[in-house]
Amino acid sequence: MGKNNSRMLMRFSALAMVLTAAMMVEEAKSVRLCNLETNDLERCRPAVTGNNPPPPVNGCCVVLRAANLPCLCKFKSSLTAYGIDPAKAKALLPKCGIRNVIAPPGC
Template sequence: MGKNNTRMLMRFSALVIVLTVAIMVEETKSVRVCNIETNDLERCRPAVTGNNPPPPVNGCCVVLRAANLRCFCQFKSYATNNGIDPAKAKALIPKCGIRNVIVPPGC
């Protein structure tokens, strides 16, 4: 069970990083980071903000599946500073059917 918890924590951390980068970039500019355009991450914003967010749209899940989640580890510290609710970000992983993401320990 400990191994599964660690794996889920690593996936969650990577997802938080992906969403953080999207929020850090101005809406009118898009930067290619970790295999995706940061503006594309805006599709996930509704699912990680507010008191009762809707489930992620398919476009959000498509973007998350295309991202190199390991790459986003370097942006980890920016998540909560940019309005990302970590619990809601963590919930996107199973909602989008993302499996077998290998993220370095501590990410």
């Protein structure tokens, strides 16, 4: 019985190390882009995906207020690859109280 417990503990420890390493790698994938960390955009994901998304949370609005929004417009065509509806993303601005953003043509 003790041998099985030791084996289970070893497996659990190995799993914990793998999960910790995976989380650290995921954190490292964040890129600084248009005045924000790309991982921070995850705060807005619920508000820009699905058929009936909820309103943005305060953390999402904080991220958007810090971002260089005209710069983000350059990446508009990439949004759908991440399951983000560009029209819903644009609709976040007034929901977060962000007005008077001068967007490039076609944004």
